[in-house]
Amino acid sequence: MSRQPEESMKCEAISDDLIEFALGTLSGRSRSRVLDHLESCAHCDAELESLAGVVDTMLWLAPEAEPSLGFETRLIERHRASDTRRLTVRRRRASVLAVAAVLVAVLGIGVDVVLTTHGGATIPSTSVRPTSSRLTANGIVVGHVTISSGSPSWMIMDVDTGKLSGLVWCEVTLANGRVETVGKFTLSHGYGSWIAPIKSPGSLVRSARLVNTHGTVLAQATFAT
Amino acid sequence: MRTHGSYDDEASDEALLSGVAVGDDRAVLAFVRRYQRRLFGMALGIVGDPGMAEDVAQEAFIRILRHAAVYDARRGSVATWTLTITRNLAIDAVRVRRPIPTAPEDRTFLSLVSNDRSPDDAASMSESVTQARFALAALPNDQRRAIVLAVMYGRTASEVASLEAIPLGTAKSRIRLGLAKLREAAAITEAP
Numbered sequence: 001m002s003r004q005p006e007e008s009m010k011c012e013a014i015s016d017d018l019i020e021f022a023l024g025t026l027s028g029r030s031r032s033r034v035l036d037h038l039e040s041c042a043h044c045d046a047e048l049e050s051l052a053g054v055v056d057t058m059l060w061l062a063p064e065a066e067p068s069l070g071f072e073t074r075l076i077e078r079h080r081a082s083d084t085r086r087l088t089v090r091r092r093r094a095s096v097l098a099v100a101a102v103l104v105a106v107l108g109i110g111v112d113v114v115l116t117t118h119g120g121a122t123i124p125s126t127s128v129r130p131t132s133s134r135l136t137a138n139g140i141v142v143g144h145v146t147i148s149s150g151s152p153s154w155m156i157m158d159v160d161t162g163k164l165s166g167l168v169w170c171e172v173t174l175a176n177g178r179v180e181t182v183g184k185f186t187l188s189h190g191y192g193s194w195i196a197p198i199k200s201p202g203s204l205v206r207s208a209r210l211v212n213t214h215g216t217v218l219a220q221a222t223f224a225t
Numbered sequence: 226m227r228t229h230g231s232y233d234d235e236a237s238d239e240a241l242l243s244g245v246a247v248g249d250d251r252a253v254l255a256f257v258r259r260y261q262r263r264l265f266g267m268a269l270g271i272v273g274d275p276g277m278a279e280d281v282a283q284e285a286f287i288r289i290l291r292h293a294a295v296y297d298a299r300r301g302s303v304a305t306w307t308l309t310i311t312r313n314l315a316i317d318a319v320r321v322r323r324p325i326p327t328a329p330e331d332r333t334f335l336s337l338v339s340n341d342r343s344p345d346d347a348a349s350m351s352e353s354v355t356q357a358r359f360a361l362a363a364l365p366n367d368q369r370r371a372i373v374l375a376v377m378y379g380r381t382a383s384e385v386a387s388l389e390a391i392p393l394g395t396a397k398s399r400i401r402l403g404l405a406k407l408r409e410a411a412a413i414t415e416a417p
Contacts, residue, residue: 015401016382016397016401019397019400019401019404020381020382022404023375023376023379023400024309024313024379025375025379025380025381025382026381050408051404051408052301053408053411054357054404054407054408054411055376055404056301056302056305056308056309057353057354057357057407057411058357058361058372058376058377058407059267059305059308059309059312059376059377060304060308060354060357061354061357061358061361061377062263062266062267062270062271062308062377063266063270064262064263064265064266065262065265065266065269065270065278066262066265067261067262067265067278067279067282068275068279071261071265071279071282071283072254072257072258072261074283075257075261075283075286075287076253076254076257078283078287079253079286079287079290082287082291140292140295141295
């Protein structure tokens, strides 16, 4: 399939970045630019797939090595402990979500549908349907965010980042671009669940994110307009 | 593929990962045994220190086991997924704990670019990987170094330029030419 000269020029302009993208070393605006281009360019998409295939094969060239005695045992024990902790957190999430259900009901907002969560609890929705979105970090789902649209609006967030602990800030970006801080929360062994009011109407929230004390974005979620 | 309640050696990676995703302990054990040497080897090659490499490999396994349910086969094989996670964690660990970039003279770098390989290693490598190894060895030295720094050590073209004391354009060119030759070699291997 032949490309228009203008399209070829665009492809040429990102060719170096496309290589770095395939290598996994591209970030920031350059990465966004490549992603934008890939959405409309089948040629570069195929080129990326081909380059990524070469890079993937290269990873196999790393020599194998025997870890120390006990590596397997330590790993299995750690995995089981992690699973147990996750179960505890799921139960805690269920409690948090049950509280959320009560809060919504106490606020006197009409209930018309029921939203089932993976925690097994149910949240009665408001007459204005709440919106939910997955919280992701580096393309991996690490939690869920639900925002009610009533007044006041509430945010319910549960997070499982795997390892991070300590204080995190939760922020939302509104339709007008303004960033509003919801509050600061604590992650323990990577986990956290919380409910907090949002100053602005929930219907205006376009995205939510978790930021550490250094300002680094740890995870984010976007909401359909 | 289960034999008397266990996973045999021929169970596919995808089958093991499916078992992991539903919390099957036998699948977890089989998966760990299948991949521990490869993941530890990858981590050791990048971080250089056995203790640190074990930390990286353990963390990689924990993440893989935890996210087994969201593995998407359309984005690559299980093996590639696990190796990529390990590589990225190892690179992060190096960047945090060792600010000076890894020198290309490191042991693993030499191992990768050398043709010396034990018979056991050679026997375990698939044809395409063996071909990739030959293709890498056949590259001009400067291109090979640039490729290994970028692929294995996650160095950007700018960092490769700095490490090799060459202009950025030259670093990009070496990576581009090297990848093109590797791709050409892979295409020849795949041709009927």
